[in-house]
Amino acid sequence: MKTMNLKNLLILSVMTAATAACSKMEFSPAPLEMASSVPGTSVSFSQVVGYGNKQVDFLIVFDDSNSMLPDLKKLAAGLGDFVGSLESSGIDWQMCMTTTRAMNSVWGFSADWVGYSPTSGTPAYLLKKGTPNLTNIFENTVNTMAIGGSGSADERGLKATYNHFALAGSNGCYRSGAALSVIIVSNEDERSVGGDPSKVKANDAVGSLIPLEAEDMPENVVAMAKQKFGSDVRFTFNSIIVKPGDKSCEAMQDAASASPSHEGVYYEKLSVLTDGGVGSICDSSFANNLNTFRDKIVNSMTHMTLQCVPAAGTVQIKINGANFTKFTVAGQVLKFNSPLVEGTKIDLAFDCQ
Structure with a gap:
């Protein structure tokens, strides 16, 4: 040496990160279809991962x-x-x-x-x-x-x-x-x-x-x-x-x-x-x-903050139209097991706890 x-x-x-790497993001999504966080309320929306x-x-x-x-x-x-x-x-x-x-x-x-x-x-x-x-x-x-x-x-x-x-x-x-x-x-x-x-x-x-x-x-x-x-x-x-x-x-x-x-x-x-x-x-x-x-090294989403704590077993996610199960939920935070890059379409539905 x-x-x-x-x-x-x-x-x-x-x-x-490189050479790969993107910054972590934490944000509240802007749903197309939104309900209040009253217990038992159903929430559903679509989100495209954008520039953060x-x-x-x-x-x-x-x-x-x-x-x-x-x-x-x-x-x-x-x-x-x-x-x-x-x-x-x-x-x-x-x-x-x-x-x-x-x-x-x-x-x-x-x-x-x-x-x-x-x-x-x-x-x-x-x-x-x-x-x-x-x-x-x-x-x-x-x-x-x-x-x-x-x-x-x-x-x-x-x-x-x-x-x-x-x-x-x-x-x-x-x-x-x-x-x-x-x-x-x-x-x-x-x-x-x-x-x-x-x-x-x-x-x-x-x-x-x-x-x-x-x-x-x-x-x-x-x-x-x-x-x-x-x-x-x-x-x-x-x-x-x-x-x-x-x-x-x-x-x-x-x-x-x-x-x-x-x-x-x-x-x-x-x-x-x-x-x-x-x-x-x-x-x-x-x-x-x-x-x-x-x-x-593109923008990515690792997690998002939901409008309420989802009821157990109610979270349903589609990524670019395909069912997606590689996630965890901790309180109001939904975490993806791997980052979702910009342009990815997320369809999400759940019931408030």
Whole structure:
């Protein structure tokens, strides 16, 4: 891994959510057909998920180990257009970044973006919607990194994300109610081989097999996100990795550097857990990967507040005309098990308790 040659390393994501991720919404629907909340009253209405709070907070996690410079440059080249497409979609984004290595012996610090002159009151580690010359900023930042420096062999993208979330109160990278989207690019797994002795290769550095800790586990990263940002936070973890089972890509990565690559098993697990995107690090360009992440970052509804507490067993829902049962009710709050994206038509009927 590389050491970061960046000034003013500060405690920080991204998120976001990514590359996927949308903001949580909480609103009272505007029914077409409405009744009062008198007990026993029947309520029915239709609602189309519209544009709401479209704030997304990103965390970019750079793997700065020995072999990663070409791939980081590919990511930097694509990020400008990616963020530009978010802005044209009406997404109110902001972005911080960290690396898979420990900085000052702590994972989850953020560094200033290079070539970025923020407006007064905005720290240099926090990019915001409307920033000009984004591609130059991303490329300058990557080109300033010292690839493969001290400590870079212990790649811990999940621990860095976990700690970044844990430090949310002091790093200023996350807004109340915003979605979280993390994008990581790495040609290895958590702690290089994911704690799996069968993945160690002959040319791996001595000591590459290191046990995973609690902060390295995908489930615990999700738990930290919920602890810090609420149980209904919209969080997506998006990975550009050597996909598990893609031996051709792994061989290509191995041939390109003296440092061996490894399947991103744990990174893929967290992407699956959070409905994030998974792209191949062997693609000639990351544009398609980033477009996949962008398509997940659309406005979504995770829950709605009803006019009354529904009587048990009376809630009936259709989504785009089809019966839908993947929901829970807590008091007056109807929660969907997965977010409903903008344009989705909801038909809802229930009796007041």
